[in-house]
Amino acid sequence: MSQQDLSISAKLINGGVAGLVGVTCVFPIDLAKTRLQNQHGKAMYKGMMDCLTKTARAEGLLGMYRGAAVNLTLVTPEKAIKLAANDFFRQLLMEDGLQRNLKMEMLAGCGAGACQVAVTCPMEMLKIQLQDAGRLAVRHQGAASAPSSSGPYTTGSASTHKRPSATLIAWELLRTQGVAGLYKGLGATLLRDIPFSIIYFPLFANLNNLGFNELTGKASFAHSFMSGCVAGSVAAVTVTPLDVLKTRIQTLKKGQGEDIYSGIADCARKLWNQEGPSAFTKGAGCRALVIAPLFGIAQGVYFIGIGERILKCFE
Numbered sequence: 001m002s003q004q005d006l007s008i009s010a011k012l013i014n015g016g017v018a019g020l021v022g023v024t025c026v027f028p029i030d031l032a033k034t035r036l037q038n039q040h041g042k043a044m045y046k047g048m049m050d051c052l053t054k055t056a057r058a059e060g061l062l063g064m065y066r067g068a069a070v071n072l073t074l075v076t077p078e079k080a081i082k083l084a085a086n087d088f089f090r091q092l093l094m095e096d097g098l099q100r101n102l103k104m105e106m107l108a109g110c111g112a113g114a115c116q117v118a119v120t121c122p123m124e125m126l127k128i129q130l131q132d133a134g135r136l137a138v139r140h141q142g143a144a145s146a147p148s149s150s151g152p153y154t155t156g157s158a159s160t161h162k163r164p165s166a167t168l169i170a171w172e173l174l175r176t177q178g179v180a181g182l183y184k185g186l187g188a189t190l191l192r193d194i195p196f197s198i199i200y201f202p203l204f205a206n207l208n209n210l211g212f213n214e215l216t217g218k219a220s221f222a223h224s225f226m227s228g229c230v231a232g233s234v235a236a237v238t239v240t241p242l243d244v245l246k247t248r249i250q251t252l253k254k255g256q257g258e259d260i261y262s263g264i265a266d267c268a269r270k271l272w273n274q275e276g277p278s279a280f281t282k283g284a285g286c287r288a289l290v291i292a293p294l295f296g297i298a299q300g301v302y303f304i305g306i307g308e309r310i311l312k313c314f315e
Contacts, residue, residue, distance in 0.1 A: 011087055012080040013307030018298035019079030023071045025297070026290045028052055028064035033286035034131040037247040040258045040275070044138060048286050059134050067130030070166045074123040078116055083298065086112035086201050105202035113197030114190065121189045122182040125250045126166045133164055136255050188246035188264050196239045200295065204231035221303050228299035229292040236291035241280035243287060244271070
């Protein structure tokens with residue numbers, strides 16, 4: 001195996017390990033983010049802690065990991081593609097990996113964000129259906145006699161309705177809509193992930209460079225970890241309005257009185273007119289709390305070089 005192949009393989013392993021560890025740590029907060037962003041009209045949850053408390057009380061601790069299996073299955077290729085693609089584009093666009101060229105760094109981030117949606121879009125679309133099922137069940141319990149809009153799966157009271165599964169949802173979408181069904185919200189996903197990557201990767205690279213140690217040839221573990229957390233938080237909060245649109249568009253099952261959106265512009269217009277500007281910031285705190293450790297862990301895994309260590313065992 002060549003040194004270049006070894007490097008690429010190590011990056012893929014690092015990205016996968018980082019994704020698995022990160023998702024396991026922060027998934028309940030991500031579930032709270034989805035439910036907060038999908039709230040229409042009268043708020044069911046007052047905030048993140050209220051949402052997590054009510055979820056644990058109504059659905060048990062495992063209820064806070066609804067949809068985690070989808071993420072754990074697909075987060076490895078998703079994170080691997082994102083991190084490896086950014087490295088690839090940086091090497092392609094920049095002659096010296098240590099030079100600071102903001103425009104080229106932003107282009108590399110743009111390329112990484114565009115590549116990852118091949119996995120991110122179906123992964124998040126399926127995850128959102130499972131995460132939001134508990135919120136809809138509570139709504140149906142409060143208005144059991146009111147019909148809800150049709151959707152590709154059935155949900156409702158936990159005691160009277162079968163919980164949806166990612167496999168059943170995916171199969172039904174493929175049967176009725178083809179592959180395009182799994183890529184509902186692709187435009188909104190691109191609109192969120194490309195700006196996120198454009199902000200995150202250059203910001204991380206420049207923050208991390210502030211701690212560069214000439215003796216070791218890299219920044220310290222703590223500095224890399226904190227750089228990942230800070231850059232992730234800033235990027236996550238900045239693109240929250242786009243994430244709200246994506247979540248609303250990708251939610252297939254709607255509760256009573258909840259809107260169906262024909263596209264990004266229609267969703268943005270209805271949110272602004274019916275819920276006001278504050279609707280575009282729903283879940284911003286949760287996103288920061290999710291993304292910061294996710295990318296802090298990712299950069300920590302890269303720093304430790306877990307992929308390189310694993311590959312050395314097979315040499």
